[in-house]
Amino acid sequence: AQTVTQSQPEMSVQEAETVTLSCTYDTSENNYYLFWYKQPPSRQMILVIRQEAYKQQNATENRFSVNFQKAAKSFSLKISDSQLGDTAMYFCAFMKLQGAQKLVFGQGTRLTINP
């Protein structure tokens, strides 16, 4: 079975700073997807970024980028030039490429951006 661990329950930074959220996972699969989801107070889960494990290049979406270390089973999210609207719960998630299309989530990190 796959597990996903987010070791930072809460983080807080000042607006415009850069922040990195950590995520590690455990799997015996070789091909899979990794995701970061954002859940603002509205509770709507929003896909921030995704990474295919077979791609060596780290995914980037505007101010959001990942550091994917497959051998170390690490998948951190970096938010550059943080904005007040980035305040949310952030979840790291894993999905196998084959078979049941289930997302396995980490415990979440509550990120607060202070003005």
Add this chain to the structure above:
Amino acid sequence: DVKVTQSSRYLVKRTGEKVFLECVQDMDHENMFWYRQDPGLGLRLIYFSYDVKMKEKGDIPEGYSVSREKKERFSLILESASTNQTSMYLCASSLHATNEKLFFGSGTQLSVL
């Protein structure tokens, strides 16, 4: 845009009641999922469905059942609600088995008293 609608944003029920949580998606998605979200535990999969009348257990199915009589609707049923089922329930859908993008509803916060 895909819309996943959960019928109630907040729900309060008594222990022992039968509870129905409804989820509807409007984009003809094949896959639908029910997750439970608890602080410190993240989201955990309760049940999922790949097609009409088809269901599979997730990681924490005990105390729950599901129904999918129509493709667009996926219901989560608590046969006899208990206080430990107080939680946030999130529904999600995706197009088909080879599509990894999930769309989520806004959640139902259920309190069982």
